[in-house]
Amino acid sequence: MAESRFVYVTYIRTTPEKLWRALIDPEFTRKYWVETVQESDWKPGSSWKIVAPDGRVADRGEVLVIEDHRRLVISWRSELFPEAHAEGFSRLTYELEPKGERVKLTVIHEMDRPESKLIGMVSSGWPAILSSLKSLLETGEALEETRTWPEGL
Numbered sequence: 001m002a003e004s005r006f007v008y009v010t011y012i013r014t015t016p017e018k019l020w021r022a023l024i025d026p027e028f029t030r031k032y033w034v035e036t037v038q039e040s041d042w043k044p045g046s047s048w049k050i051v052a053p054d055g056r057v058a059d060r061g062e063v064l065v066i067e068d069h070r071r072l073v074i075s076w077r078s079e080l081f082p083e084a085h086a087e088g089f090s091r092l093t094y095e096l097e098p099k100g101e102r103v104k105l106t107v108i109h110e111m112d113r114p115e116s117k118l119i120g121m122v123s124s125g126w127p128a129i130l131s132s133l134k135s136l137l138e139t140g141e142a143l144e145e146t147r148t149w150p151e152g153l
Helices: 016-024 026-032 117-139
Strands: 004-012 037-039 047-051 057-067 071-078 090-099 102-111
Touching: 004 117, 016 026, 016 090, 016 102, 016 117, 026 037, 026 117, 071 117, 090 117, 102 117
Parallel strands: none
Antiparallel strands: 004 102, 037 047, 047 057, 057 071, 071 090, 090 102
């Protein structure tokens, strides 16, 4: 059991295939995840990273589990924030479950350390990113506040 954990559940009017693509396709993530792209070949053991618009690596890790259109588990370490980087790797899990014309998306971000600074940081970021993902898939438009990289970061 993880010492620090963030869990978010939402229902998105889409298909598992479209949601899966939205989670891993670099050109799609750029639209709702502050202009960042994810780079990986999406196989167990492959490296994974989030690249900021200026080319810096914001986060990195490894693909641990991948079950197309159902489940993705990634190890995750912050590269931009020294206090979070020092904590080491966390785990991010996406679970997709079809529910009629919707998909239940569960996001679990956890770390085996009490009061993790990284989990505290992502807990304030994930709701906006996931709400923007939902808006983009359902309306074709991401939320304004998640469209561009924050100034000064």
